[in-house]
Amino acid sequence: MEExxxxxYLLIFLIIPLARIVPRLLRRGAYKENISARPDTPRSDAxxxxxxxxxxxDNFQESSKKEQFSTKNWPKEKIVLGLLMTDIxxxxxxxxxxxxxxxxxxxxxxxxxxxxLMKPVEKSGPFGKSIQLRITEKGAAEFRxx
Numbered sequence: 001m002e003e004x005x006x007x008x009y010l011l012i013f014l015i016i017p018l019a020r021i022v023p024r025l026l027r028r029g030a031y032k033e034n035i036s037a038r039p040d041t042p043r044s045d046a047x048x049x050x051x052x053x054x055x056x057x058d059n060f061q062e063s064s065k066k067e068q069f070s071t072k073n074w075p076k077e078k079i080v081l082g083l084l085m086t087d088i089x090x091x092x093x094x095x096x097x098x099x100x101x102x103x104x105x106x107x108x109x110x111x112x113x114x115x116x117l118m119k120p121v122e123k124s125g126p127f128g129k130s131i132q133l134r135i136t137e138k139g140a141a142e143f144r145x146x
Contacts, residue, residue: 074146076100080108081135081143084118089132109133117142 074082079098088094095105112118117139121132135143 076104076108077112078143078146080105080112081117081139081146084133084135085140085143089134091131091133094133112139115142 076098080094080100083094083097088097091105091109094100095102098105100108109118113120115138117136119134119136121134123130123132
């Protein structure tokens with residue numbers, strides 16, 4: 001009697017694609033290894049009782065002092081340079097965070113490169129070559145000046 005080993009082919013053809021897809025999905029979803037170690041969990045050593053604090057007028061004034069500054073009136077070049085200073089080096093990530101169209105961001109980056117404020121760096125990784133955008137010293141000084 002001959003044994004049927006056709007399940008091995010099914011296993012091979014499923015494992016190879018899954019081994020390539022699962023790490024990409026985990027990276028895209030910003031997988032955090034130790035979620036339970038976060039300090040802001042309700043199980044911390046906080047005193048029992050009312051978990052939510054009542055806001056007083058003093059707390060309101062303190063929170064308004066800590067209000068974040070707005071980048072709404074900044075020029076697009078300064079926003080892109082600021083994102084490059086925070087080590088965001090991928091074109092797609094800059095486009096998403098700056099809320100710019102592809103053509104608009106491309107012209108801004110070409111202008112910054114011509115002026116010597118930014119340089120593209122080609123990196124080779126496990127999935128092929130990628131281009132990362134790096135700010136130069138001149139670009140950092142220009143960001144502070146704007």
